[in-house]
Amino acid sequence: MAPDVESEPAPLLVNKGKDKARDATERTPLLQSGSSSSVRTQDPRPPAQRRIGLRLVYIFLITTLICICALAxxxxxxxxxxxxxxxxxxxxxxxxxxxxxxxxxxxxxxxxxxxxxxxxxxxxxxxxxxxxxxxxxxxxxxxxxxxxxxxxxxxxxxxxxxxxxxxxxxxxxxxxxxxxxxxxxxxxxxxxxxxxxxxxxxxxxxxxxxxxxxxxxxxxxxxxxxxxxxxxxxxxxxxxxxxxxxxxxxxxxxxxxxxxxxxxxxxxxxxxxxVPALPGFPHPGRHTPIPPLADLVTLRSFELANEAEKLILQAVATIVDPAPTKFSITTPTFPFVVSLLSDSSSPIPIASVQTDPFRLTHPNITLDISGYVLPLPPDAFPALSAFLSHYLAARSNPISISTPLIPDLTIEATFPAPSPKPQILRNVTIHDMKIKPGNSFLASGTILAHVILPKGMNIDLNVQRVLPDVLVFDGEVPDDVHIGIPPVQPLPDPLPEGAFGHIRPDDWLKARCVSIEHDEEAGSSYAVSAKIVDVPLEVLPGRQKEFSNFVTKIVFGTGAVAGILGTAAVGVDVRGIPTQGRGSSNGMELNGLPFRGSVKVGKGSLFRPAAFGTTENWRNAWRKFIPRHHLP
Structure with a gap:
């Protein structure tokens, strides 16, 4: 180890000044670490950097305080x-x-x-x-x-x-x-x-x-x-x-x-x-009731037609639109069932119909309706007959409307009468009319008439029987004379001026029916004929003079015109109305159809039956009605 000890002094002696400086530099940290506290707190950074750091701390603290306050x-x-x-x-x-x-x-x-x-x-x-x-x-x-x-x-x-x-x-x-x-x-x-x-x-x-x-x-x-x-x-x-x-x-x-x-x-x-005021409605409130549906709905058109053994119907109706002008609504198809109301029976379902989808339009909503007549039980035909008779006589009918969508909902309404009043029986006359005397006067001939249905009723029907109720006039029926609401029996009171006779068979007359052409303003049209044979001609009370004048015109003149005014019942069979259940039906009867016409009666109309034999007997039979000086 001696060589190691001896080798140290040489460099120290040779590099004394330089080593002292080096030692001072290398050992400075060690010496400072053991120095006083004043030496330790000295910040080696420049003063500018120290000021920026302090400001950042202040800003952070202030921002934190502001955030806390804002959060609070x-x-x-x-x-x-x-x-x-x-x-x-x-x-x-x-x-x-x-x-x-x-x-x-x-x-x-x-x-x-x-x-x-x-x-x-x-x-x-x-x-x-x-x-x-x-x-x-x-x-x-x-x-x-x-x-x-x-x-x-x-x-x-x-x-x-x-x-x-x-x-x-x-x-x-x-x-x-x-x-x-x-x-x-x-x-x-x-x-x-x-x-x-x-x-x-x-x-x-x-x-x-x-x-x-x-x-x-x-x-x-x-x-x-x-x-x-x-x-x-x-x-x-x-x-x-x-x-x-x-x-x-x-x-x-x-x-x-x-x-x-x-x-x-x-x-x-x-x-x-x-509740807002609605167009077309009375003002709500003031204890005013809701107007009935009949006052809000107008039937614009109504059509019946045969199609594939069914009787289909089409109708167009309008209803008051109560919604505001900016309100809009669209609907799907709505099904309904229309029933007839009768005093003697429960409602009778007669037609199944549906409305096409519609939108609101002002002032009225247009409803397109289509459907068909339902199968009817035999006991429903009287109610249907009454409904059609009222309709053809321009009278409204009570009906009820229900929907399978809401089984408990039934609305009573009125099926409106047509306007103007339809004239069903036209060109009525009695062909080859003959009158013969006896205990009572008897009339014979052939009743001829045209049955013209209202426009839109294009249906196949067969008039099977008729029952006329006729007043006979001396001359044409005055224009201002009209028959009252049927039945005519008892006779109208007062009796119309100029009327002298009354013809009404005791039973239905068998009829023949032939389809004829019709114009665009009418529905199906038919020519109907029925024979009357020895039907009593009743001379009206107090009208013997009028009857005598009528017969005198025939006997001493070229003939006479007899006006006829009355009503008729018509029994029809309509193709396309199916029946259901057991029982028989005589079809439909349309009652109270008014008519007027005239008959040309010649000399040959006052015929003498073989039972009277001689001319004298024939003259005697008429003498009580015709003044003697009038007889040949």
Whole structure:
């Protein structure tokens, strides 16, 4: 080890100055680490850098303090506004903040008695959140109020929308006890929020949603409610919702806004809506009843025709459009059943019809109706005969309308009379009329007439029998003389001027029927003939003089014209009206069909039967009706 010890001094001695400097430099950190505290706190950075660092610390602290204060303010604001919103009742929100415009359009998608009515509703909706929580601008606001409200408005604008989920909405009357009217199911929807909204509602958001409506099966309750609402001029109902879930933000997004959540349970709200004045309707309220359906519906055209062994019908009707001009609705096909009403029986279903899809048009809605006559039981033909007889006599008929979509709903209406009154029997005359005396006068001949159905009634029928009831006049029937409402028996009182005789067979006369051409202003047309043989000609009470004058014209003149006026019953068989069930039917009978015409009666019409034998006997038979000096 000696060589190692001895070798150290040499370099120290040779490099003494340089080593001392090197040692000082290399050992400085070691010496400083053991030096006094004044040496340790010395900052090696320049003074400018130290000032920047201090400023950053100050800025960070101040910013943190501001953020804490802002967060505290926001929390206080949120708590304040949330507290206000939580304290608001659903009635306050509905009446003060929620604005609904419309519905502007309703499309009926599907109607089912079991499933309800699906409709797509379009309208506009919005929530004035500023009114709800009291942050809308007010000219009387102070400085702090303005700041406070402006922060609230900023928060609403950032929230922008709320999304709403509801359970089934039950609607009941406000009576005691309440009466259930309908339930409504709506999908989740979102409502835009606003503050300081403009007055023109341009800020409202368009909404379109399918809605399921299930009305009560007791349609009488609905009709009664509608009548009461119209009389009072207000629709007053209660709505009940089990749960209402409201969350911030839109339906399709997920963000911090979803944390704003409020859930309501067992929400009950009273709603009162004023019934608006409807075009074509009397003013609602004032205890005015709803006008009957017959006053609102006009039958524009009605057609019957045979098709493939069926009797089909087409009709066009108009109904007053009560909706606002901007409201639109589309519907699918609606089926209905039309029944005849009779005092002696229950309603008789006679036709199955349906309406084509329609839209609202002002001032009236046009309904295109098509259908067919249903199979009828034999005991239904008298009611059908009465219906057609009244219609052809220009008299209205009571009917009922029902729909399989709502089995409990039946509406009584009136099938309107045609205008002008149709003239069914035309060109009526008695061909080859003969009168013979005896214990009573007997008439014979062939009744000829044209049966012209009203325009639109293009049906195949066969007139099988007729039963005339005729007044006979000396000369043409005066224009101002009309037959009254049938039956003619008893005789009209007073008797028409110029009438002297009455002919009415005791039983139906067998008839022949042949189809003839008809013009465009009429329906099916037929030529009908029926023979009368020795039918009593009754001289009307107090009219022997008129009869005598008539016979005198025949005997001493070239003949005479006899006017005829009366009504006829016609038994017809209509092809295309199917029957059902057992039993027989004599078809339809059209009663009280009025007619007028004339008959040319010549000398040969006063024939002498073989039973009278000589001319003297014939003259004696007529003598009691004709003055003696008139007889040859």
């Amino acid at each position: 303010i926001i929390v206080i604001l949120a708590w304040s506004y949330s507290s206000r919103a939580s304290d608001m009742s659903p009635e306050d929100i509905l009446h003060k903040a929620l604005i609904v415009q419309g519905p502007d359009r309703v499309d009926v998608l599907n109607v089912s008695f079991s499933d309800g009515i699906w409709v797509n509703v379009e309208g506009s909706i919005g929530l004035d959140a500023g009114a709800a929580v009291g942050i809308n601008s007010d000219p009387g606001d102070g400085f702090l109020d303005k700041i406070w409200k402006s922060l609230g408005r900023w928060g609403v604008r950032n929230l922008d929308n709320v999304s709403v989920w509801t359970s089934t909405i039950n609607i009941t009357t406000r009576s005691d006890p309440p009466v259930f009217l309908a339930s409504v199911d709506i999908p989740p929807f979102q409502i835009p929020l606003t503050v300081d909204p403009p007055a023109d509602h341009t800020w409202l958001q368009h909404i379109s949603a399918p809605v399921l409506i299930k009305p009560t099966s007791r349609t009488s309750d609905l009709l009664h409610f509608a009548q009461d609402s119209w009389r009072n001029g207000q629709v007053m109902v209660n709505t009940e919702v089990t749960t209402v879930d409201v969350r911030g933000g839109e339906l399709s997004t997920s963000s911090w806004k979803r944390r704003l959540h409020r859930r309501l349970s067992d929400v009950e709200t009273a709603l009162s809506l004023k």
